[in-house]
Amino acid sequence: MLFRAKKEIAKAISRASALAEGEAFSSLEPAKGGFGDIASKAAFLLASREKKNPAQIAAELAPRLKPHEWVEKTEVAGPYINFTLSSRFYSDALREILKKGKNYGKGNKKGKAIVEFPSVNPNKPWHAGHLRNAILGDSVSRVLSHAGWNVESIDYIDDLGLQVAQSLWGHMNLGNRPSGKFDHWLGMQYVEVAKRMETDAKVQAEARALLKKIEEGDPEISKKARELTERCVSAQYETDFAYSIFHTALIFESDIVRTIFQEGIGLLKSSNAIILEKEGKNAGCWVVKLGEKFQKLQDPDKILVRSDGTATYTGKDLIFQLWKLGKLKGRFGYKPFLKQPNGKTAFATGGKNPKPFGNADMVVNVIGSEQIYPQEVIREVLLRLGHAKEAGRYIHLAHEHVVLPEEKLSGRSGTWKGFTADELLEESVRRAKEKISGEFTEDEKEKIARAVGEGAIRYSFIRTTPEKKLVFKWEEALSLEGNSGPYLQYAYVRARKILEKAGRAKAAPASYQFNAEERKLVLEMCMFPELVEKAASSFRPHLLSEYSYSLSETFSKFYSMHHVLNAEGGARGARLALVKSFEQVLGLSLSLCGVPLPGRM
């Protein structure tokens, strides 16, 4: 609706000036406080072209504009031409938002996108850092989906790493009587094994031997390792679910090795993207010669296949990415793995059922920024394999890490203890519960605190841009006031409460004259579709958390200044329509950020 209004204004400007409609359209921006609703910078453009004073041009141009019934006022302020939208526009806009309901801001169909996150090693609980990755990945999935992509959220389970071998060693030698949540218990045991490995050569040798057996597919050891990792992953996913983070499929590395590895290696070797090094320090390895594009690297050759025939991490990842992009014929067999609270089953490889997963038009990998270089290598190989289009849609969504004020979060040394995703949520819920005043049953309190506690964390983790390091402080992460998740939830609940008491909401009467606070609220709701598109195309869900906050702020102000239920005449109907659409839009926006909607607060 706002788009159409801008289109109309652009048309009018174009008709009255030398600007093309497209230029006129891009000269439009939201007007700043007190200057109407939409501002045009067209005069600047014309001024530089005609070598005239922009203010003068604006003054001449404005009176000749005959926009549309949606514009009620055209004013000049220096070089700016400011448009004030009419009440007619506002009532039309409200009607449209209400009509579209859950589909408001929904984009056109765009193909399939695979989003990969968080790929945590399956031998420890998630800590705050993994949580940031997962929240980012889940939010991006939600946003892309609303923007029109068919999204598959995929988790890569590295069940062949040394970490798993170490945990298996611990399981076999340090006792296997888990207590408490399995991933926590296993994680603590891993810390112990890692410590021993540093000092005890025997432990190291035995763990390495186990790793070899796992990699070779030794029937007994592989089975044990798989059981261990699946059990750990199941425990990790309880955390996943507690934060409303969901997946389509879990791909185990052991299944990658079994199913597509040889084919992938073969494809690479037969291409001219990588070559077999005959001599020098990399003799016997298959490498990508990065010399041309990565000139200043200390070593411009990246090894993908070692001289013993095994693939490096980047080599394996490359093959997996080729599968995601539909470049390999091999297909995984799946089994239902976990029933998720959103009603959808998460599948895991290692079963017998075929599934149409993979073969994506776009790949988004949510991985720490320390992996920028290997991710670039993969993109470069895609290019050399002739997949230019795919390389363009191979996105590394790089993010910085969560650090503690004094140290880093480390799986091996156990600094995560006290900062696991589970402990964060528990503490957050506890703080939320403490704050609940009103008369609620214990059960209701628990429900509210769950939603608020979860919302506080999801919001605080998503609101900072991914490229910024996040120093974890309890007070900030779990903030319940001001710019925080609960603030948004509170605004939502207030709107809901009004609607519950009001009965059926009707459309705004066409003749109603909207006041300043009402206009601001509608205008902001009109921006939602544009925001969804922008957040999706830039892979920045924090744009939507910021939007949600701003929208809630506008609503809170409206709420404190104008009554709805006991408003007189047309105002009641108009405001109810306004509140109803606010509840819809904020609800949508919050669900895209993964902030749960509480029933009451």
Next chain:
RNA sequence: GGGCCCGUAGCGCAGCCUGGAUAGCGCGGCAUCCUCCUAAGAUGUAGGCCGUGGGUUCAAAUCCCACCGGGCCCGCCA
């Protein structure tokens, strides 16, 4: 040696892609507002050479260059 990211109020952040009207927000400080759709709220106020120095431009927090601080990367580890 080279590359990437960050640097905006006491603290935590948004804005930078796509340059324009007084640089926004939260916490903390101070001062107000609950007989009224729940105050997890609203209002006001103090607080900023937008890291530094150059350049481009009619116009720079925003674009370009150099530098300074902090983090990360350049492995036959993952």
